[in-house]
Every structure is written in structure tokens, then in C-alpha cells.
Amino acid sequence: MRSYLQQGRLPVRDLTIFAMLGALMFVSRILMMAIPNVHVLGLFIAAFTLTYRVRALIPLYVFVLLDGIYFGFSVWWIPYLYVWLPLWAVFMVVGKVNLPDKVKPPVYMVLCALHGLSFGTLYAPVHALFFGLSLHGMLAWIAAGLYFDIVHAIGNFVAAVLVIPLVKLLRVLDKGVHLKK
Numbered sequence: 001m002r003s004y005l006q007q008g009r010l011p012v013r014d015l016t017i018f019a020m021l022g023a024l025m026f027v028s029r030i031l032m033m034a035i036p037n038v039h040v041l042g043l044f045i046a047a048f049t050l051t052y053r054v055r056a057l058i059p060l061y062v063f064v065l066l067d068g069i070y071f072g073f074s075v076w077w078i079p080y081l082y083v084w085l086p087l088w089a090v091f092m093v094v095g096k097v098n099l100p101d102k103v104k105p106p107v108y109m110v111l112c113a114l115h116g117l118s119f120g121t122l123y124a125p126v127h128a129l130f131f132g133l134s135l136h137g138m139l140a141w142i143a144a145g146l147y148f149d150i151v152h153a154i155g156n157f158v159a160a161v162l163v164i165p166l167v168k169l170l171r172v173l174d175k176g177v178h179l180k181k
Helices: 002-006 012-031 041-071 075-081 085-094 104-131 135-144 146-179
Strands: none
Touching (some): 075 104, 085 104, 104 146
8 A cells, every 4th residue: 555655546446436535426426316415425434445545535635626616616616625634534533532332432522513513614714715705704604504403413423423334344345345356
């Protein structure tokens, strides 16, 4: 792994898997659109980061690109370039910490929920910039969306119960692919 990362190249197998995982993120978002602000993207970002570490950015940005292609590249899309990075970064750090197995599920659930709760705040600076909002206007925009962030947090909290099973599945599948070589 280290040598191809140093060369700036990934095997076709990895690129294919990461493209499929990014597409899975996109399809999951489309399928869950009937429930506003509830999705499994936090689950996927957490599990992919715990499994693939820095390479989890590949499916993440495949998802972001697909979202832009499908829904259109507009002001709403710009925060997607960075709004997921705090969750990825937190799971990069948490993945290095040796947490007891009993502690992992609630920690992962709380971290995903906190990202959902902070989503509007992370999103707000771009809207303030593009729509000429003052600091007070931006804070009002955040406050007005707090209900949606709470719903987002609850959805992320519930979905994150599946982080550990998904990580285990991804590791088994990844190991199985390597064994067949």
C-alpha cells in the first residue's frame, strides 16, 4: 500500500472499489431523500475512514462529484467540498485511539450525531459569503436551521450504530479480495 501511495497511484482494483463505494453513498442519499436531513452518509464516512484511512477521501469525493453532476453545481454544492472533512478527520484521529470495544459504539454514534448537529454551522459561511449575510444574519440562518440540524443529528446517531458491523464487513471483504490474488 505504501509504495503506490508514494507514487501517487492506486491499483485499478482499489479505484474500482472506491468508485463503487462513492456511488453507494450517492444512491443511499437519493433513496433516503423522502426523509429530510436523514441519511447514512455519516455512517459511510465513519466506516470507510476506519477501514481505509486516508483513502476514504476517494469514495467521499466520488460522492461529492456525483451529487454535483446529478443536482447541479451551484452555491449549495460548494460546502460539500469541505463539510464532510471534519467528520473524516475526527474518525482519522479516533481510529488511532485504542478504545475498548464496549466504548466504540456510543463514541461513534455521538461523533456522527455531533457532525449532524454542526452541519448548518459548517455550511453557513459559504451562504453568508454568497448571499451577503452579516455575522448576525449568518447566526440567524444557523438558528433558523437548528431544527433540521437536530433531525440530522438524530438520524446520524441512529445510523452510526452500524459503523462497527460495516467496518467488520469491509475488512472481511477486503481481505477476501486480497486472498484471491
